[in-house]
Amino acid sequence: PPPQTFSPRPAPQIDYNSITGVEDQNIILFAQLVQNLKTAPVEKKLNITNDQALKHLFVSINQIKPKIEFQLKKEVANLEKYQDLYSKTFAVTKIYDEILQLRLAQSQQTYRQYPQ
Amino acid sequence: TERELAELVTLLDNSFNVEVLLSKLIDLKTRVASQPISSQEFESILIRDQIPGKLDQLSQTRETLRQILDLYKLKVLELQSMQKNVDASVELYHQLLREAKNSQPLPSP
Numbered sequence: 001p002p003p004q005t006f007s008p009r010p011a012p013q014i015d016y017n018s019i020t021g022v023e024d025q026n027i028i029l030f031a032q033l034v035q036n037l038k039t040a041p042v043e044k045k046l047n048i049t050n051d052q053a054l055k056h057l058f059v060s061i062n063q064i065k066p067k068i069e070f071q072l073k074k075e076v077a078n079l080e081k082y083q084d085l086y087s088k089t090f091a092v093t094k095i096y097d098e099i100l101q102l103r104l105a106q107s108q109q110t111y112r113q114y115p116q
Numbered sequence: 117t118e119r120e121l122a123e124l125v126t127l128l129d130n131s132f133n134v135e136v137l138l139s140k141l142i143d144l145k146t147r148v149a150s151q152p153i154s155s156q157e158f159e160s161i162l163i164r165d166q167i168p169g170k171l172d173q174l175s176q177t178r179e180t181l182r183q184i185l186d187l188y189k190l191k192v193l194e195l196q197s198m199q200k201n202v203d204a205s206v207e208l209y210h211q212l213l214r215e216a217k218n219s220q221p222l223p224s225p
Contacts, residue, residue, distance in 0.1 A: 019198075027202055031201050031204075034205050035205075035208070042219075045212060045215065048209075048216045049213065054209070058206070058209055068199050069199070071195055072195040072196065072199060076192055079188040082184050082185050082188060083185060085135070086178065086181045086185060088138050089174055089178045092137055093174065095145055096167075096171060098145055099141065102145070102148045106148075106152045
């Protein structure tokens with residue numbers, strides 16, 4: 001039997017700009033914490049500058065922001081690409097109808113020129 | 117949603133190319149408009165470019181595209197909502213920080 005050859009498998013594509021589940025959870029957690037602080041008693045509100053957990057979350061949120069912008073741009077571009085393709089399916093039908101109309105007009109003209 | 121979208125895009129990729137079909141039809145229309153061609157020649161062009169079969173598949177392709185568009189619209193809405201949530205939370209955090217700093221007692225002289 002021929003010697004077995006092993007070709008390297010392509011590495012799975014990792015999208016480093018995709019938003020992970022943890023990042024998604026961090027966004028929700030940060031939103032909830034700041035929303036809770038808004039209605040919290042004054043002494044708790046004043047302690048915000050010492051809240052290290054919230055500070056860490058804020059840093060993480062700032063790192064996620066460019067990812068969201070990137071993903072949004074990417075998905076809007078995809079949406080526009082498929083919208084363009086969708087409208088082209090209607091252009092196909094329209095142009096085919098126009099071709100048939102042209103053929104019909106040409107046949108009628110030929111018939112008028114050379115009847116029977 | 118991601119898997120469903122990937123399946124639909126694969127389905128679309130395995131179908132005929134809409135842009136190529138459109139380009140062929142535009143060429144055919146230009147040819148028919150510029151000089152009359154015989155029925156035999158017209159039919160042979162249609163058969164050569166598999167146009168009738170592709171036109172039959174067109175409604176299915178359109179439906180696949182409609183489903184893809186719905187999913188992309190959903191993804192865009194989700195991301196826009198996420199962006200709004202982040203912007204509003206960050207703004208509120210800055211506001212609370214400002215309020216806390218302004219409320220701090222002045223250092224005694």
